[in-house]
Amino acid sequence: MDKYGLIGDPIGHSKSPQMQTAALKNANIAATYTLLNEPGEMLADIITRLRASNVAGFNVTTPFKQAIIPFLDELDVSAANIQAVNTVKNVAGKLIGYSTDGIGFWQSLPLLKPGTNVALIGAGGAAKSLIDAAPVGVNLRIFNRESPEFNVHYADLKELFNIELQPLASLHNQLAEIDILINATSVGLRDNVSILPLNEFEILNREALVIDLVYKHQQTQFLTFAKSTNHQTLGGLPMLVGQGAASFEIWHQQVANTKVMQASLID
Template sequence: MRIDGYTRLAAVVAKPIKHSISPFIHNHAFQATQVNGAYVAWEIDEKDLAETVQNIKRYDMFGINLSMPYKQAVIPYLDEVTPAARLIGAVNTVVYQEGRLLGYNTDGQGFFRSLPSFSIQGQTMLILGAGGAGMAIIAEAALRQAKQIVIFTRTASLDRVKKAVQLIADETGVKISVYPLEDESLLQKKLLETDLLVNSTSLGMDGQSLPLSSSLALRKETLVADVIYQPFETPFLGWAKQQGNQTVNGLGMLLYQAASAFELWTGKAMPTKEIWQLLEERYR
């Protein structure tokens, strides 16, 4: 990688963020595609967010990625957000283009790009949890015309989630239902009707927790995905594998959401196969 007077910056902005592997992904992509760019991690306080966003213009940057807690807070500082980002209510990628700051959300795109030979169009998705990653996946599934989206979340979150997904349902015409995760008999019934099962909760990052009861059963045709990538195989994916189901972890979502951002910034395709091999070696 060369650094000179023509090098353009990109960054990921969050707090905390020093642990991020996004610099590893993007700097490898800059080098592999011979784009004169560099990617860094900026850990900032919320009071500095507005100035940080203005620095994109000041320093003629490609743009920035955002992680928690700034995916929603950044929106007022942007000139425009895409329909998908508006539906989700969160931005994870800002692109500096012709003097304007454009907000995108590539999380949902990244998730569906990571699924092997699977199209959500006309299919039923059941998702556990509806936080930031979950809402991005829900909105993208609706935009891709899923037949039905079924959400199971904690009772304490039911009203918030129902309100949040109503706009998505109204704008896309896709049926979205929200149920309490504590209702295991209903969850079991819906599990046997779904084509894609997704865990978007953080349960499993400790290598021990499950987001649902291990006594529940799946049908063999259901594709099972987790947004978590460390550990490489979560207890949730292990539970699904024991039943003979195909599984996908969250590493692909991380890579492909980054790839979408890289393409928006540079107009070039990220060498995802090459980077995937490096990530797999690092996290398996």
């Protein structure tokens, strides 16, 4: 029986196993999908162990999406473009990396009008995946907290996408014209903290949709602030289903039943 799963840290909160298991059962595929590493386990050790067990494929989440690249044998075009991987397939002993986060995210949203103003907070693997797969006509503005790595991220995004990274503080004066606000950082995953304070949501365009890619059982502070100012909100589960369905298709060469996957996530 083929073995699939997820690596990352932390992953105990992940809903991927129940979602992928439901999709496997629906498609009558004899395989398993489980959590594949222990907290604190080194990435090099994880990959060595997975190669030895001849795992058929796995998903990759924070903090391994970029760090895993040197351990893989090949990257598909999208993963190579953004230098981040969230899906790995074992093909005759070769571990091939793919990126399905961006595709999964945009497919989870209603059809966007040309000229939609999207503010994306973050410059890591998830953010790059969204930038790479963004629909034509969407106006993307990328923001990140200033840190010693800011200039590195700036140069990276400029080279990859010819887009300029802006300091997060500069978002303040643009909030009134933003149609979609996205947190693509991991802030809020491990604690009850928001990447933006409450007063910023009070300035945000009243019709804006606020999205947090972080998904966990309780609502993130980012979305709590957005709801308190009467904004529409969307958590990370729709994107989880979209990217999971794309991973499923890569592994099994058939389309996943997204309705079954979505239903499996309802507690």
